[in-house]
Amino acid sequence: MKALFATLCTALLGAPAMAAGPDTAALFEHQLPRLHSDDTLDMRQFAGQPLLVVNTASHCGFTGQFEGLEALHQQYKEQGLRVVGFPSDDFKQEAKxxxxxxxxxxxxxxVTFDMAAPVSVKGDSAHPIFKEITRQTGKQPRWNFYKYVIDRDGRVTEVFSSITGPESKRLKAAIEGVL
Incomplete structure (x- = not known):
């Protein structure tokens, strides 16, 4: 039934329907400054696309994961995946x-994937994007380089901790599942 509804919406409106469920506005209705830029990162451009959202830090034992995240971006961008990094100093390891x-x-x-200017990713001061991720999953980042796979409807389908590297077969399978 859901597939039929989406097909009808696409045929009648020229755009796919967003599924009911998560508060997609909480994920997509935001404009943030891009990292060290006068440009804006408009999250609305990602609505209807699969995402890999990662909270990052510049001075962390996991910072080397940027290389693997860029490799994932290059591997899956033609299939529609958007990787978005959110630097944060919540764990006191972001650049000054x-x-x-x-x-x-x-x-x-x-890195050529999208990077926002630093935001908070946990607690009461968390950016609304991370509040929605936490609401959906019950899991706020416990450290830097948590990875959130988000489907085209704005649902977080998988959460991976810092110790799961970008080369992980489980992470790649989760990404392929939302493409």
């Missing part, structure tokens, strides 16, 4: 300036 964080991401690791 956005310029330093940008150098770490863009120069040291060659």
């Amino acid at each position: 300036s956005e310029a330093e964080a940008a150098e770490m991401c863009f120069v040291n690791y060659g």
Whole structure:
């Protein structure tokens, strides 16, 4: 029935319908500054696309995962996956300036996927995107480089902790499941 509804909406409206369930506005109705840029990261552009959302930090034992995240971005971008990084100092390991964080991401690791300016990802001060992720999963990030696989309807389908690297077969299977 759900598939029929989506097909009818696509045929009648020219766009797929968002499924009922998560508060998709909580994930997509945000505009954030891009990391060390005057440009804006408009999350509405990602509505209807599968996402891999990652909270990052520049000075963490897991910072080397930027390389693998970029590899995932390159591997799956043509199939529609969008990788979005959210630097955070919630665990006291982010760079002291956005310029330093940008150098770490863009120069040291060659990141080309979307990176927002630093936000809070846990607790009462968490950005609404992470509040919605936590509401859906019951799991706020416990450290840097938590990975959230989000389907086209804005539902978090899988959560991976910091110790699960981007090369993980389980992570890749979860990504392939939402493509």
